[in-house]
């Protein structure tokens with residue numbers, strides 16, 4: 151049987167599943183049962199999911215959790231997180247509690263500018279192009295009037311259009327570099343529609359438009375979150391030693407890209423989990439964050455730390471392009487609920503909450519790495535996954551959790567304990 155197909159998109163769901171099962175499943179009944187198990191019994195909701203993307207055959211789920219006790223600029227939040235990795239939510243909860251007794255998190259939105267570009271080729275003289283651009287600039291903005299009308303009422307819109315000469319890097323290549331304010335929306339569709347209207351108004355027989363698209367690199371859509379405390383309050387014992395070690399761990403991530411990537415991955419554990427839970431675009435956020443980490447030409451830490459006049463300071467500055475309206479934010483029932491749990495924040499407030507989630511994860515990881523090592527806490531949380539992999543029943547789980555309390559958990563140690571338990575009973 152051929153494993154390729156034409157007209158798949160026109161098949162009903164049942165036809166899609168049958169075709170897939172017959173061609174790709176090793177156990178047809180089991181595979182089909184798994185797909186059916188995760189369909190939503192609420193038909194209206196399932197239809198909504200089916201309309202998010204194309205060719206849907208079921209739903210793929212990740213756990214949804216709450217990390218409570220975040221105090222951000224004096225306001226208390228419980229933060230929803232959608233993530234599959236153990237210990238991330240426990241770490242967030244541990245750290246929110248820790249900083250709640252040390253003044254909480256302080257945050258600030260530095261800027262909210264989004265970017266889109268019309269990329270084009272032009273073979274003639276630059277002076278002529280520049281004159282043409284200056285003449286037509288107002289018309290380019292007017293060409294978007296019907297699209298920007300509502301956004302302007304909300305205080306957003308196009309803030310500028312710049313002609314950029316990139317011919318020193320690529321022959322004949324120029325850009326219209328357009329900046330936007332998009333209020334409470336992430337603005338991707340808005341920006342792309344504006345760019346296409348601008349390109350249409352701009353093109354002439356000498357200008358070849360290559361493409362018009364927003365940029366997910368948003369270094370001027372920046373938020374800062376920080377914590378600080380007296381060094382003596384850092385830990386109960388050896389505070390100065392551990393605070394210094396913590397700062398050194400951040401310094402290492404600032405000069406060593408191998409470490410920086412893992413360091414930032416830990417930050418993205420927190421960022422992505424909240425971005426996903428609020429129905430935002432985690433691929434866009436991740437791409438923008440990693441590009442920002444490389445802005446000096448070297449990949450570096452997204453966080454920084456220092457000790458100054460006996461005070462420990464730890465902060466993150468990260469570009470976050472987010473929405474609290476539009477996209478899936480109000481369509482996905484759990485995204486909508488997440489925003490409600492977060493007390494219906496504006497996009498600016500959400501930027502601050504998510505920056506805190508990133509800072510928190512990094513604090514948890516570095517605190518563990520510079521004290522006990524990561525495995526003790528991580529494996530303590532991962533224990534349930536190992537027990538499930540080994541198909542332990544409820545009774546066995548209870549005994550083994552008790553037995554391994556306070557010990558370092560490894561896959562082998564769990565397997566051995568389970569084997570012993572099973573052979574002795």
Ligand code: HMG
Pocket residue numbers: 235236237238239240241242243244245247412413414415416417419511512514515516518519524526527528530531
């Ligand atoms: P602990 O001190 O053993 O926890 O920490 P505890 O049992 O004493 O409980 C203290 C508090 O922790 C609790 O307070 C909770 O807030 C939280 P309570 O609720 O009792 O008032 N907590 C939990 N919350 C929910 N469910 C739980 C739970 N257990 C504790 N089951 C902990 C244990 C794992 C939190 C700690 O060891 C830790 O933070 N470790 C770091 C974990 C981490 O960073 N995980 C991220 C994944 S690892 C990774 O991918 C990134 C990395 O490579 C990045 C990098 O290298 O930088 C590490």
